[in-house]
Each structure stands twice: as structure tokens, then as C-alpha cells.
Amino acid sequence: MELAGKRVLVIGLARSGLAAVKVLLRFGAQVTVTESKPKEQIKELPALEALGVEITPQTPDVFEADYDLVVKNPGVPFRSPMIEGLQARGIPVITEIELAYQVAAPQHYIAITGTNGKTTTTTLLYEILRRAFPGKAHLSGNIGIPLCETLLESGLLETPGHYIALEISNFQLVNIDRFRPEVSVIINLTPDHVDFMGGLDAYYRSKVRVYENTGAGDVFLRNADDPVVTEYTAAYPVPCDVWDFSLDRADTAVCIRDGAITVHGEPVLPLSCIRLVGRHNLQNVIIAVAAAKALGIENEIIRDAVAAFTGVEHRIEFVREKDGVKYYNDSKGTNTDATITAVRAFDCGVILLVGGFEKGLSMAPLKAELAPVKAVIGYGACGRRLTDELVGPDGIVVDDLPAAVAEAVKLAVPGDTVLLSPTTSSFDQYTCFEERGDHFKAIVNAL
Numbered sequence: 001m002e003l004a005g006k007r008v009l010v011i012g013l014a015r016s017g018l019a020a021v022k023v024l025l026r027f028g029a030q031v032t033v034t035e036s037k038p039k040e041q042i043k044e045l046p047a048l049e050a051l052g053v054e055i056t057p058q059t060p061d062v063f064e065a066d067y068d069l070v071v072k073n074p075g076v077p078f079r080s081p082m083i084e085g086l087q088a089r090g091i092p093v094i095t096e097i098e099l100a101y102q103v104a105a106p107q108h109y110i111a112i113t114g115t116n117g118k119t120t121t122t123t124l125l126y127e128i129l130r131r132a133f134p135g136k137a138h139l140s141g142n143i144g145i146p147l148c149e150t151l152l153e154s155g156l157l158e159t160p161g162h163y164i165a166l167e168i169s170n171f172q173l174v175n176i177d178r179f180r181p182e183v184s185v186i187i188n189l190t191p192d193h194v195d196f197m198g199g200l201d202a203y204y205r206s207k208v209r210v211y212e213n214t215g216a217g218d219v220f221l222r223n224a225d226d227p228v229v230t231e232y233t234a235a236y237p238v239p240c241d242v243w244d245f246s247l248d249r250a251d252t253a254v255c256i257r258d259g260a261i262t263v264h265g266e267p268v269l270p271l272s273c274i275r276l277v278g279r280h281n282l283q284n285v286i287i288a289v290a291a292a293k294a295l296g297i298e299n300e301i302i303r304d305a306v307a308a309f310t311g312v313e314h315r316i317e318f319v320r321e322k323d324g325v326k327y328y329n330d331s332k333g334t335n336t337d338a339t340i341t342a343v344r345a346f347d348c349g350v351i352l353l354v355g356g357f358e359k360g361l362s363m364a365p366l367k368a369e370l371a372p373v374k375a376v377i378g379y380g381a382c383g384r385r386l387t388d389e390l391v392g393p394d395g396i397v398v399d400d401l402p403a404a405v406a407e408a409v410k411l412a413v414p415g416d417t418v419l420l421s422p423t424t425s426s427f428d429q430y431t432c433f434e435e436r437g438d439h440f441k442a443i444v445n446a447l
Helices: 014-026 045-050 060-064 081-088 096-103 118-132 147-154 200-211 227-235 279-294 299-308 336-344 383-394 401-411 433-445
Strands: 007-011 030-034 054-056 069-072 093-095 108-113 137-141 163-167 183-186 219-223 241-245 254-257 260-263 266-270 317-322 325-329 350-355 373-379 417-420
Touching (some): 007 014, 007 081, 014 030, 014 069, 014 147, 045 054, 060 081, 069 081, 093 096, 096 147, 108 118, 108 200, 108 279, 118 137, 118 163, 118 299, 137 147, 147 163, 183 200, 183 227, 183 279, 200 227, 219 227, 241 254, 241 279, 254 279, 260 279, 266 279, 266 299, 325 433, 336 350, 350 383, 350 401, 373 383, 373 401, 401 433, 417 433
Parallel strands (some): 007 030, 030 054, 069 093, 108 183, 183 219, 219 241, 325 417, 350 373, 350 417
Antiparallel strands (some): 317 325
């Protein structure tokens, strides 16, 4: 990608936008940033203006100007009139992931997408990679570390041959062009982001883009247990080698056989090495193990990494026990299926806290899984709707998370579990699920 002297518009700053700006400046581009926030709220403003970056509000005239390239923040709707107008004029619109891929020296990318399980799987894979390739392994992408930032901090614009465990969302996939991972996976497909994508089919189709540029020598890991993944990979054929994996079958390339995760008939990891709990986490481990074997990593390294791995923050994370009541932070439960997974991890006595930004997801699938749930407390913008759909008048509705925890404390008795698993995003009251989860933990630890 030739960027020197090119006019580039960056839509939306945030962390990924800022990282993209730094990369663009590194290659001599003329950068304009258009941001919805007032200038006085942009803390990077003085530094950016000192570098010659133009900062503008998101007014129509900005999107009517001529550019050679547009880099879009993943959170900006790809169907918006401003984006469609730019594309109609033949101006390429990409996300920060695609920019990074095109300007970096050749690297080994392992792309992990899907509705749920991405963060745990990506983090575990990174732990394997850093043991296998010391000093050459990186964790990046939707997990909170922009790929452009990783490239700059680790010198990967010039140095090839590193291994990047990349969590990638559908927001980032909708505007790829050449991005080609060496190993890729769609962990699962369940309803999510219909508000952003305009429908389930568009959401699912965005996910299969993860393998569209792959070819000979690349590997796609296909979930043989997920009928939606099976349906969409059949409709959009995979152009590289496919390794099927399964929790239930023993005839797939990657499976469980005789108490071990087996890859192409070779026992790689005894199940006794796994410290994570839950069927969903067993699937995450299978995927990480399969990806590691696709990269040629030795079994002993894989075993040591898995045995040391205890999970990730904000995903069914134990916070503390107080007065016989256990508190779990599942702030990363941002859709119905994720919350179902969290609820299934407990047998009874669950006080479930749900709510946040309205995504329009039906609660019917979760309602069928409420056997372990003792009470539902809704909070935030969609707390009432979620509670009404789940338990009707038996639910409790409050304004915010502190009030929800306070109500849970009143209801809880020894042996109960208070579980924050919101079923939706955090954007009504927080900037991200991490901020929400950190706030929950602070509230609980202050009890």
C-alpha cells in the first residue's frame, strides 16, 4: 500500500483510530480525522495537531471531500449514508485491521472470530504461542489492542515472521480487502449485532469473510457441532484446507478420544491438563490446540501452556465470596447465547443481573434456560424489557449497576451466586464491557 502524500480520512478516533493515525503518519499520509466528540473532549488533540493532523466534526462537507483512502472505526455503521456515499464514489473504505495487514512485513496471523468464546480462545492461543516462539508472539485485535498499535510497538512494520493471535469481530471483517490469516476459525454463530448489521444473514455472512482470502497452505478450523457454521461454510465455500473439530463426534480431524484432545489421530492434550470449567471452555481449548498444531507447535509446549491457563477477565470471572454468597463477573456476556453459557455453569441459586444498551435481541432462548436462576434484576436502558421478557412481574428493575448489586445483596442467602451477565452491550452507561466489569468488581469488593 502506497501512502506517501495520500489523503486519508480516519472516521472515529478511539484507540484503534489513534493507532491507525500513527501508522498513516509513519508512511507519510496526509491525515484528516473526523470525530463526533467536541474538540475539547479529544485529549490527543494537541499532539495530533502538532503532527499536522486535521481534526474535523462529522459534518456532511467532510464526507463530500476527495480522499484516496478511508479508515473507518469498527463501531461506525458500515451501512451509514456517509460510508455508502464514499464507496459510491470509488473511495476504498477499510478498517484498522486491513490497514495494518497491508503495511506490515509478512507475519503469521491466526484469526479467531465467532459470536462467543473469542477472547478466551485467543488469549489461550497467545499463551501457547509465546512459549513456542519467545519474543515473537503477540495478542491483538478486538481483544483491546489494535493491530496497528502492535505493529508499531513491536517493530513489525519492518520485521517479518512473528505470530499474532488476533481476535477479530464482524465489525472489523465487513471492511477487509486482502486480509489473509494463516489459520482461522469461526467458533460459533448465534444471533448478535442485528442492530448494526441489519439482519442475521448479514451478520453471519460478515463472519465467513475471515477465510475468503485464504488459499493453499492455510487452515480453517470448522465447528462440526454448529449447524449455522456448517450451513454458511457450505453456502460460502472455504478455499483452504478445512479441519473439522467436534466435542461430540470422534470422526473429525480434531476431537476428544480416550480422554485426550486428538488432532489427526494423534493424542495431543490429556483432558486432565485443562483447568477451565464448562463445556464451552473445553471447545475453546480444542480450538487453541488445533490452531497450535496447524502451526507445528510441539505437544509438550501446548500441554504446559494449557495446564497453566486459568481463564480471562470478565468472562465468568470469580470476584469474591461474602457471607456465603459468591459473585461472578461475566461482563463480556454481551449477547443472549453468552449469558446462557454463563447460567449453565451453575446448578441453582443464581441471582442474574441483566441490562445495558438496547440491541433488540430476543430473550426467549435465555428464558428457557432459567432453571438455575432464583431471581432476575434488570438495570440500565433495556433492563425493564429484558426483565419483562424473562420473568415478567417477578423481576426487579433498577436504574444502574450499583442499585442492582444492592438488590442482589438483599435477596442472596448463603450458597447463592450473584452473576453479572448482561446479555447486551454496555454503551448506555459505560464505554466498554471492561469498564462495566471493573465497576461491578469494585462494587462487590467494597461490600
